[in-house]
Amino acid sequence: MAERFTKSAARNIFYGGSAFFFVTFVALTIHSHYYMRTVSTDESTLTEGVVRGKHVWEKNSCINCHSILGEGAYFAPELGNVWVRYGGREDPEGARAALVAWMQSQPSGIQGRRQMPQFNLTDQELNDLSDFLEWTSRIKTQGWPPNDAG
Numbered sequence: 001m002a003e004r005f006t007k008s009a010a011r012n013i014f015y016g017g018s019a020f021f022f023v024t025f026v027a028l029t030i031h032s033h034y035y036m037r038t039v040s041t042d043e044s045t046l047t048e049g050v051v052r053g054k055h056v057w058e059k060n061s062c063i064n065c066h067s068i069l070g071e072g073a074y075f076a077p078e079l080g081n082v083w084v085r086y087g088g089r090e091d092p093e094g095a096r097a098a099l100v101a102w103m104q105s106q107p108s109g110i111q112g113r114r115q116m117p118q119f120n121l122t123d124q125e126l127n128d129l130s131d132f133l134e135w136t137s138r139i140k141t142q143g144w145p146p147n148d149a150g
């Protein structure tokens with residue numbers, strides 16, 4: 001065994017360590033990718049309606065006021081959980097109707113309440129948006145955001 005810490009020992013530790021952590025990094029990346037596709041996002045129910053609903057969400061910049069799964073603006077309520085808060089787990093049709101009614105009845109005009117604009121979405125767009133919010137509510141976020149308000 002070497003008496004002291006030689007140059008070649010240092011080099012071996014450097015290369016060995018780099019290789020070890022590089023392989024670990026690649027393995028964790030593959031695992032994250034696999035986990036996202038098979039566990040956290042419900043890929044099998046990602047329908048055309050969900051995809052179109054996401055476009056409605058983006059085209060109308062809902063995120064300029066709302067957060068979704070904690071990301072976005074904090075002017076208006078978190079919407080990643082709105083489907084669940086509207087009772088969508090127990091009564092999907094009821095939640096869909098409530099969401100559509102909400103979208104159609106804005107702005108509320110109630111004094112002292114923050115106002116949401118009227119987007120004049122078509123029935124198809126409202127339905128797609130509901131698909132998107134329903135699907136989003138099923139993403140496993142490991143408890144994020146930590147409270148209902150995002």
Ligand code: HEC
Nearest residue numbers: 060061062064065075076077082102113114115116117119
């Ligand atoms: C200009 C800001 C603004 C934009 C843009 C906006 N909203 Fe809102 N939204 C609000 C506000 C403010 C409220 C809360 C109003 C209230 O409580 O009376 C709200 C509430 C909601 C609610 C009810 C939430 C709950 O917890 O009851 C839903 C659903 C919703 N918005 C969906 C959307 C969607 C979908 C879009 C994009 C098409 C959108 N909003 C864009 C401001 C906005």
